[in-house]
Amino acid sequence: MNIFSALSLIIFPFYIFMGWYIYRLDPKSRLNRLFIFLAFCFSIWAFAFAFFYSAPDKATAGFWYDLSSIGRYFYPVVLLDMALIFTRNRFSKRWTNSIILYIIPVIFLIATLTGPFITQDLVFINGQWYETLITDNIWWYAYTIYYLSFLSVTFLIVGWWGYKSTVLREKKQAMIVISTGLTAIVLGILTNTVFQFFNLHILPSMAQIIGVIFFTGITYAIVKYKLLKLTATTAANQIISKITDLVFLIDNYGKIISTNSRARRLLGYSKSELEGQDWEFLIKDAQDRERIGKYISSELIEDDDSYKNMEIKLNTKKGNYIPVNSFLSGVNDNFGPIGVLMVAQDLRQTKKLLHEIREKNVAQKAAKIHEEQLKKSLNEKELLLKEIHHRVKNNMQIISSLLNLQAGYLKDKEAVDALKESQARIVSMAMIHENLYRSDNLTGINFENYINHLIRNLFHTYNVSMEKIKFNIIAPDVFLNIDTAIPCGLMINELVTNSIKHAFPKGTSGEITIEMDQEQDEYHLKISDNGVGLPQDLDINKSSTLGLLLVNSLVGQLEGTMEVNQDHGTTYHIVFKKLEYLDRI
Template identity: 35%
Template sequence: MNVFALISLVAFMVCFFLGNFIYHKNPKSRLNTIIALTCIFVGFLAFIEFEYRHAETFQTAFFWLKISTLWPIVPSLLLHVSLIFTKSSYLKNKLTYLLIYLPGIAISAVGLTTDLLISGASKEYWGWTYIVPADATLYNIMSLWTVVAVVLAGGICFAYYLKSYDLKKKQAKYILAGLYIPFFISLATDFMLPIVFLRVPELTMTTMTMGITLMSYGIWKYKFPALTPAIAADSIVSIMSNFFFLLDDDMRIVKVNQATMDLLGVADSELVDKPLNTVFAEDQKPLFKENPFNGDKKSITNIETMFKAKNGHLIPVFLSLSQIEIDNSQTLGIVCIGNDITDIKLAENKIKASLEEKGLLLQEIHHRVKNNLQIISSLLSLQSKYVKDKEDLELFRERQSRVRSMAFIHEQLYQSSDFTNIEFGAYVENLINYLSYSYSIDPSYINFKLDIDDVSLDINTAIPCGLIINELVTNSLKYAFPANYCKSQDNTTNLNEIYVYLHSYKKDKFILIISDNGVGLPEDINYKNNGTLGLLLVNSLVDQLDGTIELDRTNGTKFKLIFNKLEY
């Protein structure tokens, strides 16, 4: 027997088995019924394909080929499956059925009674196959109908897939696969390749069998439990720990659950047929005299409010109200579900009180640290007045600037509402102003250029970064510009400049550049190993920030640092 004919026979048997299987799983389901009919019809066409492929004579093959012109009804069935599966409202209109099936039936009728769809039979290595007539108008119409119907069916299912959840979403995935896998394969073998006069065995029936298998599997595997929505709803409402109100359109209570009665300390009869606002605190009642949706079709409204129990106790609650609609237009009632949030409110108040207490404590700590550092700075300043040696005096000044750089950070922290982070741009400006004053810098002689990003650094990063800026700017002020260095040609405008740049760099990284256009760092100084105490401190602080530092001696001195935002 021809192996290709045998494949068609297997497809026939599989389709008939699937049709019976899916139907008997749920005979009352319209979806199962239409899928079963599709299985049987495709199986019938697969049997016809088997017959004409292994036919002995031309007449026999052509007879079966003419019957195969019933194929255009298959896209109609697939479109019908998609509409039932997605519960389309179009099926309520009888005209929809006419639009679904009329094209397929009409094309099949013309194909059966004329030679406009199949004009003959041709013997190929896989058996007999059809010959497209010279005037391929009807054949092209059939092809177009197949493409339109399958694409439309797939589009409907895909839209349903995007907005559905859980079991329905999984079913939609299998139905989509069952529609599109056969479609693309048969589009290639039955339509595209014959156009370029390249004939291959038609795989439509085989791939349709695969597609129907996927659909049947999805419907069977992800079937819904056999219980009614009413039974499920009653069971859920009765055992749920949330309180529950079912309201009519006039905001009167129709049903409550046990959790509601326990919360309010009332019986069912004391609530049913009463306005919903009777359970609220006095100042909240006006909010619930009327329907809170006010014609708005918004599906859910969330409200935080206050209940009043039978004993007069006020209970903070969080409500979710959802409308029950008929045909997405008329409101039938409202479902109100919520939680007692008394414990949450108590915890919230404790947290707020604790945060306020800790905020005040942190503010006081930063204030005292700042004051202590200020005292140290003042003591150093007083002590320096008795130092006569210039080198010793410079050491006092350096220590004082380091202390002040840390004091500025704590000063900003206690003045801010955020006690863990500081706006670093403002900090750098304060530090530069202090250093300029400390070294008696004439603004006409040295110009500061600041380019600071709007970054916020925590104290763990800000202190080492501030000390680095202090050390490098201090070095520039002390050594970069000797007397009368780098004046302009007219000897009136100074070109000396110190540049400070800080910007975000990639994720949780920063780039810091401090440069001057002065005389430059001497070549014999190795800033990483045997430099000054200030440079050794800078390298230590860079390591603390898990960063890197580079030196560029071109046109003065330029330090470039890349460091991380520290996490503790």
Template identity: 35%
Template sequence: MGDRCVEAVHGAHEGHVRGAGHGGQGDPHQSLGWRGPWPGALRDHRTRLVRDLPAVAHAGEGEIDLRRNDGGNVGDGGAVRDADHHRRRFREDVLLRVAPLTDTTGAISGVIGSGEDVTEGLRAERALEHRNLVLRAIRNVNQLIIREKNRDHLITSVCEILASMGYHGAWIGLIDPEGSLQAAAESGMGDAFSTLVERMRGGEIPSCASRALETGDAVEIEDPAVECGDCPVAVVDGRKSVLAMRLESEGQVRGVLVVSLPREFHRNPEETSLVLEVAGDIAFALRSIEIEEEKRRIEEDIFVSEAQLRAIFDSSEEIIFMKDLEGRYVQANEAFSRAFDLPLDRIVGSRDRDLFPEDEAAMIEEIDREILSSGRAHKSEDVLTVRGEVRIYRTTKVPIRDSRGEIIGLCGFADDNTEMRRAMDKLRESEERFRSLFEDSGEGIYFTTREGEIIDINPAGLALFGLDPDEISGINVNDLYLDPEVRCRFQEEIEARGFVKDFEVRFRRRDGQVIDCLLTSSVRTDADGNVIGYQGIIHDVTERRQVQAALEESLREKELLLREIHHRVKNNMQIICSMMRLQAGCIEDEELVDKMLATEQRIRSMAMVHDRLYQSSDLARIDLLEYLERLGQGVHRTFCPEEGGIRLEVEGDGVLLDITRAVPCGLILNELLTNSFKHAFPDGRPGTVRVDLRKDDDRVIVTVADDGVGIPEDVDPYTTGTLGMELIRTLVEQLDGRMDIDGTSGTRITIEFRAG
């Protein structure tokens, strides 16, 4: 535009502008009367002129800053902050210098001024200011990189620095090699950035960042609203330009940096270079943080590993120690201290000659020299004297090397194997004894699988089945069972209980002979408790079964014979009873008849015992209660042939008596029942006779009671000399029992004796 001069005259009623170098008509104004042409640069600023010229005229002189801004007074410099905004309103920057015009009286009649186009100067000034801000940002970023060791804090602080120094906004996205967003930070991007982050987490990378990641070059976008219309932050960028570049260090891409800058700096190589420098610094810092984090993780892992090793070292029951090249112990654990009953500070620094007898120490030193010279590990079982006791140690020693591979000592692990060795010796002795028992036993001993394969069988077992040792591999025990179903029952029972005892089996020998056996066996299990086979003893009972069968046959014959004897005795006694009854019928003496009938009843009571034994499955004992019922019924029929009159009641426990006790017991009860029926109810008096049988442990208690007239006062039942009472007392003594008599209210006689 060049320099221009313009004269403005201010009057009370009207004013006009005379201009040099421009023609055209001026625009009228309501407040001041202006006429004449407006220079092109001034036309954009006429409102400012109308406002500020009067003040300058009255002040005497001054400047009006007509650079592109919304404010500023005369001489204030009109600070420029939003160049893009003012570029939309004004085309050029003008600095107008004015002075008042006076008339002859000295009164101000107007102003005169000159205008200067300062557009390029201001642009250079803004560029310098922006570059200085960016350089300060780079400096601040570098300072931040030095002190910040947290990745998220770093990228957040970098964005804040960039947004406050030269850029309108900035954001960083860290992306892994698979394209997933790891972290993000922003400053000056507003709420729209949250939407952008959500999209990036879903795998949708904005176009500027995607292009920067792919090409490796800086991506410059002049108008984001046009080129990035679908990006959430494009509206935020507005009429600003965007610069995006990837964060790359040591050939590894770690993410992208995107900044929003004034459009006047778009496609400025120097600007791009500065941002690339910042991006490189950020990538380097991220790599450094990764290295530090990895170092910290390694250090933590080393610490944990050392702590774990120390815990193992200290808590191990195995002796652990380290020696230097001179044979001195440099470390030892608590197990070493316990084994030697020495504190660790006494062990560390000592040598083997301080701990073991000289010959043993010399042997250990020789082994150590071999390990240190060969560089190879060594295993041995050492017999050493510790605290005066001979112990056996299973020892492993390995050389220790430094970072250069040089041997600097050795490490040893020793396990006290004394008890294990003794146990193994005992086990070996036990196995030898078992093998001797196995080989020499007269009973068959076997080991088989569940499927029946014979694992081992002793000579007695081979002889039992008629087998040779070389035939075992071709025989399955299932083939030896006479009945295969028995094998199934054997397996079911042994696996349910874990063992069987005296399980009866019939086998067929190799020669076809059938043998009877008893198996006493148990299951064999693996480490998990699963049944894998059976083991046990085979006892041949064939001969015993044959003898048993012969004895049983003989016993059956004897039972038949004994049963026949009881039958014959009973028949003979009944014949005697019949003969006595017939004889009584021929006797006229009633007293003699009564005696014969009483004797007959006694014989019948004995015959009844033999009859019960004959009919019983047990030829040695009878059921006493059942016997008493039949005996009582017989006596009752004898003395009470008609219904009514005297009743008989029999009750009690089941008691088994052998014949030696049943016969005298029967005779006693016969006498007692006879006395009750004959004497307790004179003159046809009705009444009841009760028989009660009880067993108390091994004692039998029999009570015969009636509700008759009782025993006369002048009769002592214990001393009376009647045949019946004499017989009762004698039989009670024979049974080693006792008798109680109560005749106060009826008669009650109790007999007590042992059951057997």
């Protein structure tokens, strides 16, 4: 076995591994299934040539050479098919078009198995087999035109898509595919075609070995820029499919690229009828279109913590509409926005319940119904509010689970930390809703109990030992309404997280204390630690970190003030007043 046989045999399992790895990322993806077919083409090519180079006789060499034609003939059409799907070209949407493309290599394969095709003879030179080509028959011209035209169109499609795209991530994907692909193709043409055409026996045909360059580039693009990972993972899809709300994922081009079964069932559309349509397809009301359009085109979608809540009407296939309470939020990666997520709650039952409650209240007032009947109505309202808080808490837990699931697929530590911080913020709000629906008093929550659960969750999230860092909570008889509790809870979450992450470096021990009391109509909140303190040059009012920006914003929302004392660690003293609930019109 010579060196070229050894190299081919070594890269054979590499192609199989890469094909299987990409396929397992999302087995339902048509693009991933094509990639494993491409890996099969190169793997069978490499395996056959490993035995072709050092075959003991011409008949054996011919057998392995013919077997390799499966990979050699099919990989150009597989690359073109992948490019059409990857760039969302309309030609790829009809499966009959793909069948037409694959007819050509099938014809070439049949011609190879039934005749000489373009190979005139096999010659044994310098300890390995070379092929000599027939360059004056119709098959030679047909194969050359097919090979060059399909590969040229492939790279033109990907290059033009990358050039026209306004998304940096997509430009990077196109650049990697073209640079590594062209390098491999040019070197492959040189050894497989040019040298053989001129009977230059410098190197044998070795495009199957050079193809490693292209596969390595694809691997880098997958790891670095999430190439081929166009949809959520199967596990995430299963979670989304179980959400009782309607879920729509819209890409940067305004196309609906994913929906859950609940959305399709309520609207009456099939998956193929809904996905691929512009988002305006679902919304006929001009005012609703204008409001959603303003949000999608605004800079707010670049803020992961920002969302837009609005009541809109979604049109069904039957021509009527469903009133929904929608939440729109930008979906971003390291290079900017990649789409918009819309989660909508069906309001028909809620409106029906509210209408029934209003009618009961009017009837009760008009007829001066007995006090027990009035109490029953109030209990119904409490049950409705508890159900709302319960649903909000459950949805926040689902979002937290999705963030945790997504973090498991990320390699970048900063991205993982950002998801973990977002997860902690969501949990801090979810705990407030959980306290409300478990409490007999819907007007406020016991804040001392809430802080205790919040701190324990943070210690668990950041894997902090309570033996190393102790915490004290002093907040007797403090009750806050939901409008005040949510921003206050977020402030505690951010400042305690800062203490956990930065106040006690290298596993040093310490103590975190949270004190809260009420003086007349003002609340005093003190969060302190005996750690290393803040940097001397840090101005908390001008800090660019997301945590301190959020704290300053929340202090302003509560119309409060914040002072920082750095004697023996760090102490934040925040004074604020209770926010009063205002009727929403």
